[in-house]
Amino acid sequence: MNISFTSLTFKTLGLLFVSSSVFILFILFIAKDSFSEGYIYLVKEEVASIERKLHDEISTNLQNRSFDKLEVIVKPYLKHKKILLIKIDSTLIDKPILVYKKEKSIQKLQDDTHFASTKDIYKQGTLNKLATVTLIYSNDSYQIYMQNFYRYFIGGVFVFGLASVFLGFLLYNSLKKLRLLASSLEKFNPYDADANIVSIDTNDEIGTISKSAGIMVKKLKSYIQSTKELNETIKQKEAHLKEAQRIAKVGSWEYNVVEKELTLSDEVYRILGVKFGTVITWDSFLAYISKKDSKRILDILEEAIKNGSKFNIRYALTLQNQNEIFVQTKGKVRKKQGGHIRITAVTMDITNDIKNKQTIERLAYYDSLTGLANRTLLQDRMQKALQFAKRQKTSLAIMFLDLDHFKLINDTLGHSVGDELLIHIAKILQIHLRESDTLSRLGGDEFIILLPSVNSHEDARIIAQKVQNTLQGKHDIGKHQLYITSSIGMALYPQHGMSADELIRNADTAMYEAKNSGRNSYSIYSKTMGNFVDKQLNLEQDLTQAVKNKEQIEVYYQVKVNAKDEFISGAEALARWIHPTKGVIMPDDFIHIAESTGLMVELGNIVIEKSISKLQELNILGLSGLKIAINLSARQFQDPSLISFVATMIERYEVDPAQVEFEITETLSMVNINNTLRILNELKQTGVSIAIDDFGTGHSSLSYLKKFPINSLKIDRTFVFDIIDDADDKAIVHAIISMAHSLGFTTVAEGVETKEHVDLLKEMGCDELQGYYFSKPIAEKELISFMQNFAPTK
Known part of the structure; x- marks a missing residue:
């Protein structure tokens, strides 16, 4: 077996030799010195003990002048088998005292490597030297100790060497077997069915490794055989796959x-x-x-x-x-x-x-949000229903349903909540309609119900009332509780139309009539409503033009009077549309159009700018200290540029921000508390005042109200109107005023129309009054004259 310098055998034996050598050298030098120093330390300790006793006796006799006793004292110490010589030198005696076992000089004894110790003795408590004592201590025992050490060391090294040689022999044999096994594995050919590896049949670890290697080789052969068979299968399948790929x-x-x-x-x-x-x-x-x-x-x-x-x-x-x-x-x-x-x-x-094809067909005929029939499917079913009604000479009804104030929900809570509400409403309507009826969503919050079997107007009214009762009330949409009402318009075949388009158009017209009647109601089409839709379209176009050129939008002002001293403290800005042919149009007739057409933000900005501009004019004329209150709609409140626009207007017209007040309704403030609080705080940072309008008609929570950065509460006119005769209204107004003052708010009473109103509200502590008793809304050009000529009493 060849052994190279990089082989495990060479490295193992070399490491064994080096480690053995290092161990021997360690014992020879480091351990020897440690043992020698330890023995010398013990000798020194023994000498020091003898010296302490001897020095005490010598010092005592020298101080007592007992010189003749010194030699007598010292000689007994020579009985110690290791003390060879004691010498005392002192100025108090004539000559040194010297006692010894062997007649050798101190130098000779030191040359023989015996231990020598020379120390001075001082008078107790002083630095006066009494004598110098030299003691020679035999090193014979040390020599014997070291001889024994070398004897044992040589014996230990010999035994250790034999053990190392034996261990090296065992390692060499074991590694030799491993080398043979490695060489056999190197030469092994797994693709040769007769090829095997060297088998080492021993009971030690080498034998176990050899057996494991044999098992591995058998498994490897089996695996290679399986791989061959698998490759054949793969080749066959690859041929099939190639043919399929070509097709x-x-x-x-x-x-x-x-x-x-x-x-x-x-x-x-x-x-x-x-x-x-x-x-x-x-x-x-x-x-x-x-x-x-x-x-x-x-x-x-x-x-x-x-x-x-x-x-x-x-x-x-x-x-x-x-x-x-x-x-x-x-x-x-x-x-x-x-x-x-x-x-x-x-x-x-x-x-x-x-x-996907089915989905496309479904999208073509069904509403993607609610799953209801869309306009296309509705038209198809209406055509079939009309054909059946003509043949059977029966009636059918179209019900056009629109949710009231749905846009407010989208603007304040977001479109996701609005979508959830629409899905919720669709499910409710489907539950309460007949199987033969068709429920369709045209878009937004507009639903159409096709009722193929309606015998009379009264049947239509009963169904409409049932639908409204079903929708009216509280609905839990996510974490929101929404109160929903609806406006419904109806048209019947053949009384109100012969075609599907005509019936839908007339039902839509009836629905607008229901909304104009105060919402949360239903209306059946009549010919007197025929031009309503056209009028609405014309009005929308006219309003778009009016907002675009700004000239037709004017601001009227209704003054507010300080209740205590009855002087004009400010005014509320109210939008009016001065139509070129129809004259003055009130907000109730065009605000909803502005909201539905997306003009509300532009219209609101016109009112804000004109109001702040008017403040500048009043300040210049010396009518300073007045505060103008401006209403904010839900759409304006959600406008991300509202804050920057207000700040720009205040800076442009150089007015004190404290003279500007913005009013939001109680209902709007409570729709989305966190969002309301954020916007109000940002608005407040511009320096303007904040007021809650129509207070008492909503569902305010005092725990939230006290967090709002508001300055005043406006008590709704519905409470003020009957305050004289209605004890409940009186109690409510009094409670609002007391609560507002406790929270640090001022109060404004709307709808003040009589002297009795004024006196009672003063008595209750109301801060400001607003109503026809003092003034109706005044055109902009008349405001200054009115203020200059205002008389507090009538």
Whole structure:
């Protein structure tokens, strides 16, 4: 066996030799010195003990002048077998005292390596030197000690060397076997069926490794054989796959008609949802075809086998889990001499394509949000219902339903909440309608209900009332509690129209009539409503133009009076539309148009700018200290540029921000508390004041109200109007004023129309009064004159 410098054998033996050498050197030098120093230390300790006793006796006799006793004292110490000499030198005695065992000089004894110790003795408590004492201590025992050490050391090294040689021999033999095993493994050829490795038949670890290597080799041979067989299968399947790829790059299969052998690609197994390798016969393969398609497909395959032709078929498969999928199979029949017939085909899973087609068809006829019928499907069903009604000479009704204030929900809570509400409403309506009725969503919050069997107006009214009662009330949408009402318009066939479009248009007109009647109501179409929609469209176009040029939008002002001293403290800005032909149009008639057409933000900004501009004019004329209150709609409140626009207007017209006050309704403030608080704080940072309008008509929570950065509460006119005669209203107003003052808010009473109102509100401590008693809303050009001529009493 060759041993190289890099072999494990050389490294192991070399490491054993080096470690042994290091250990011996360590014992020889470091351990020897440690033992020697330890022995010397013990000798010194013994000498020091003798010296302490001897010095005490010498010092005592010298101080007592007992010089003749010194030699007597010292001689007994020579009895100690290791003390060789003691010498005392002192100025108090004539000559040194010297006692010894061997007649040798101190220098001679030191040269013989005996231990020598010379120390001075001082008078106790002083630095006066009494004598110098020299003591020679024998080193014979040290020499004997070290001789014994070397004897034991040599013996230990010899035994250690023998053990190392024996251990090296054992390692060499073991590593030699490993080397033989390694050489055998290097020469082993796994593809040679007769090849084996050297077998080392021992009971030690080397033998175990050898046996494990033999087992590994057997498994390796078995694995290689299995791999060969698997490669053959893979080659066969690759041939099938290549043929399928040339056709359609999908799952392929081949059927030997004569031998009835069916071969499937992996993709076909996946399509069928069957584990790869499962035995599938031709009959079981055909059994997957759904019953509705089975006969048609079998006929096509039989015809193809008979004529040796191609085929291209679409059909459904029913899988083992009862799921249905759709596939398309293209193939051809090959006939060869000798009667060999093979069907080679590819099968493609087209389930997604079919479902996508169904989805497209559904999108074409159903609303994507609610799943209700859309306009297209509604038109189709209306046409069929109208044809049936004409034949049977019966009636039908169209119900046009619109949710009240739905835009406010979208603007304040977001479109996601609005969408959830629409889905919720759709489910409620579906539950309460008949199976023969059709519920459709046209878009937004507009729903149409087709009632194919309605005998009279009274039947339509009953159904409309039922629908409204169903929707009216509280609805839990996520974490929000929403109160919903609806406006419904109805049109009946044949009284109100002969076609679907005409009936829908007239029902829409009736719905607008219901909204104009105060919402949360229903209305049946009449011819007097015929021009309403056209009028609304014209009004929308006119308002768009009015907002664009700003000239037709004017601001009227209704003054506020300080209750205590009855002087004008400010005014509320109220928008008016001065139409070129219709004259003054009040907000109730055009604000909803502005909201529905997206003009509300522009309209609101016009009012804000004109109001702040008016403040500048009043300040210049000396009417300073007045505060103008401006109403904010829900849409304005959600406008991200509101804060910057207000700040820009205040800076442009150089007015004190404290003179500007913004009013938001109590209902708006409570719709989304966190968002309201954020916007109010940002608005407050510009320096303006904040007021809650129509207080008492909403559902305020005092725990939230006290967090709002507001300055005042405006008591709604509905409480003030009957305050004189209605004890409940009086108590409510008094409670609002007391609560507001306790929270640090000022109060403004709206709807003050009589002297009795003024006196009672003063008595309650209300801060400001607003109403017809003092002034109706005044045009901008008349405001200054009114203020200059205002008289506090009438």
